[in-house]
Each structure stands twice: as C-alpha cells, then as structure tokens.
Amino acid sequence: MKKWLLASVLVLVIGVLAACGGKEKSGDAGEGLLSDGKLVVGVTAGPHEEILGKVKELAAEEGLEIEVRPFTDYVMPNVALAEKEIDINSFQTEPFFEAMKEDRNLDLLKVADTVTFPMGIYSSKVTDLADLEEGAKIGLPGDPTNSARALMLFEAAGLLKLEEGMGMNGTIHDIVENPKNYDFIELDSAQIARQLDELDAAAINTNFAIEYGLSPSEDSIFSETSDSPYVNLIAVRAESKDDEVVQQFIDIYRSEEVKKFIEENFDGSIIPSW
The missing domain is CATH 3.40.190.10 (Periplasmic binding protein-like II)
Structure with a gap:
C-alpha cells in the first residue's frame, strides 16, 4: 500500500512538473x-x-x-x-x-x-469599350461579392444599368438596361485572365491580372477609382x-x-x- 501511494505521489509530481515545463516552453515561444x-x-x-x-x-x-x-x-x-x-x-x-x-x-x-x-476591365480585342460589338461576351467573377463589384464597374463604364439601389447586392438578374445585348458570363475569378482571349472583355481582380502578367495601370481600359469601397x-x-x-x-x-x-x-x- 505504501509503495502504491509513493508511486502515485511520484506520478503526480512528475505530471505537475511536466505541465509547468510545457507551459514555460510555450511562453518562451x-x-x-x-x-x-x-x-x-x-x-x-x-x-x-x-x-x-x-x-x-x-x-x-x-x-x-x-x-x-x-x-x-x-x-x-x-x-x-x-x-x-x-x-x-x-x-x-x-x-x-x-x-x-x-x-x-x-x-x-x-x-x-x-x-x-482596383478592379479593372481588360480586353485583348478592343482598346475602347465603345468599340465592343453588339452581343459581345464579357466575363466577370462568379462569386456573389466580386460579381456585384464587377457589375457596378460595368455600370460606371456605361455598359449596363442595374436596378436602382442594388449596389453591392447586385446580380446579373438585376440588370435592367443592356442596350447592346452583351452576354455577361460569370467565371471563376482566378481563371478569367487566362480566358481573356476567348472573351471580348472581362472584369478582372487586380491580383489575378498581375499574376497573369497584365499591368492594371497600363493594360486596363477602365478601372475603379481610388475611392473604391x-x-x-x-x-x-x-x-x-x-x-x-x-x-x-x-x-x-x-x-x-x-x-x-x-x-x-x-x-x-x-x-x-x-
């Protein structure tokens, strides 16, 4: 019995010391x-x-x-x-x-x-948005937040008009005016730059544009302003x-x-x- 009690005490002491040592080690880091x-x-x-x-x-x-x-x-x-x-x-x-x-x-x-x-609009086919033809294919990010951001950018560029008040909640279903019948195609944000040649124009997030070798300040044909939210x-x-x-x-x-x-x-x- 005494041996068992002594062993239990030793285990307890070792456990306490180990716990203290572990805590001290964490503190060091x-x-x-x-x-x-x-x-x-x-x-x-x-x-x-x-x-x-x-x-x-x-x-x-x-x-x-x-x-x-x-x-x-x-x-x-x-x-x-x-x-x-x-x-x-x-x-x-x-x-x-x-x-x-x-x-x-x-x-x-x-x-x-x-x-x-700043999100920008890019194209390998035109240098002015006014030159986009009727029914042009225009890419934009597919996730809700960046899709709404792109639609606001398109609206600022005069490509479309969204239902009033939609702003950051806008979707392609909230487009109320599309005078040149553009085909807005939602794509994976990371892939849009790679698919630019297959589109007439596209809204591309700056990080992905740069990763693909595009210069937002030189290659975008329309861009958000510095007061972007x-x-x-x-x-x-x-x-x-x-x-x-x-x-x-x-x-x-x-x-x-x-x-x-x-x-x-x-x-x-x-x-x-x-």
Whole structure:
C-alpha cells in the first residue's frame, strides 16, 4: 500500500512538473498564436504573397518568424483560418469577407485594413469599350461579392444599368438596361485572365491580372477609382483578436517600409490604404 501511494505521489509530481515545463516552453515561444514558435499567414498567390514576403523579411528583424502560405482561390484561406490551419489571413475585401462569414457561419474578425486592388476591365480585342460589338461576351467573377463589384464597374463604364439601389447586392438578374445585348458570363475569378482571349472583355481582380502578367495601370481600359469601397483586410479568429502578435503583425504590415515596397513594386496598381 505504501509503495502504491509513493508511486502515485511520484506520478503526480512528475505530471505537475511536466505541465509547468510545457507551459514555460510555450511562453518562451510566445503565447497564443505563437505557441508553435511561428505565425502562419494565408494569402492568395501573386501580389498578396509578394507583399507578405516583405512583411516576413521585416518581421524576422524583430525576431518574429512568419510562414507565408499561398492559396489559389478566395474560399480556402477563410476555411483554413477557421479550422486553425493558419493563424491570420490577408487577401480579401470587406464585402467578400462579411458575405462569406455569414454564408459559412465563420467566427472570424477583421482587425485592420491593408491595400486596395482596383478592379479593372481588360480586353485583348478592343482598346475602347465603345468599340465592343453588339452581343459581345464579357466575363466577370462568379462569386456573389466580386460579381456585384464587377457589375457596378460595368455600370460606371456605361455598359449596363442595374436596378436602382442594388449596389453591392447586385446580380446579373438585376440588370435592367443592356442596350447592346452583351452576354455577361460569370467565371471563376482566378481563371478569367487566362480566358481573356476567348472573351471580348472581362472584369478582372487586380491580383489575378498581375499574376497573369497584365499591368492594371497600363493594360486596363477602365478601372475603379481610388475611392473604391473594396479595401482589403487582415482577418483572424475571434479568439485571437487580442493576441499581442496580431498587433505586431499589423504594425509591421502597415509600416512605412511596406508602404514604400508596394509603391515601388506595383506602380500604382495597388494602393496602400492606411
């Protein structure tokens, strides 16, 4: 009996020491999101990934290790964040973010604005929208948020008229005037640039345009203005919003060094929005 009691006490003591040791180890690497010693940030491939490369470089100077994890679509970075496969993401506009949160019941929060990627209209067949022929095929993103954004852009360009008041909720079914009977075709956002030669014109998100080798400032024939409401953001899980490393990441991203990097490398195609 005494031997059993002594063994139990020893197991308890070892367990307590192990728990204390584990907690101390986590503290050494940082609390919360840094429990594994690094911050995993999800982005879409292309400009967001390039910007995060600069953020990673600056973070390393502060002793913060960042792993940049690129995705090829707009859905998975939020799913991965909600499922704790990544710690932060930086790739999306607020309207898209809010719509996806509601649609998938994701407990995610915006913590800061980042950059604006003005959506543009591109064509390999015309250099002026007035030259588009009757019934021209015009591509636009298929997801609800970017589809509405493209339709607003088309309306601003004079290609169509939407039902009054639809704005960010507009769909192709809300087109009330289409004088030249354009055929508006919804496609996967990431694929539109690759299909541009098969279309007469298309609205393309700036990150995908750049990834395909298009220059928004030189190749677009119509573009959103600088007052676009579609500013990109940094998102985290709600439980992580007060984590110190989140604020550290925000401060590094919104630094003068990153702003200068964006201005020098993207020639006005991407606008720092802080």
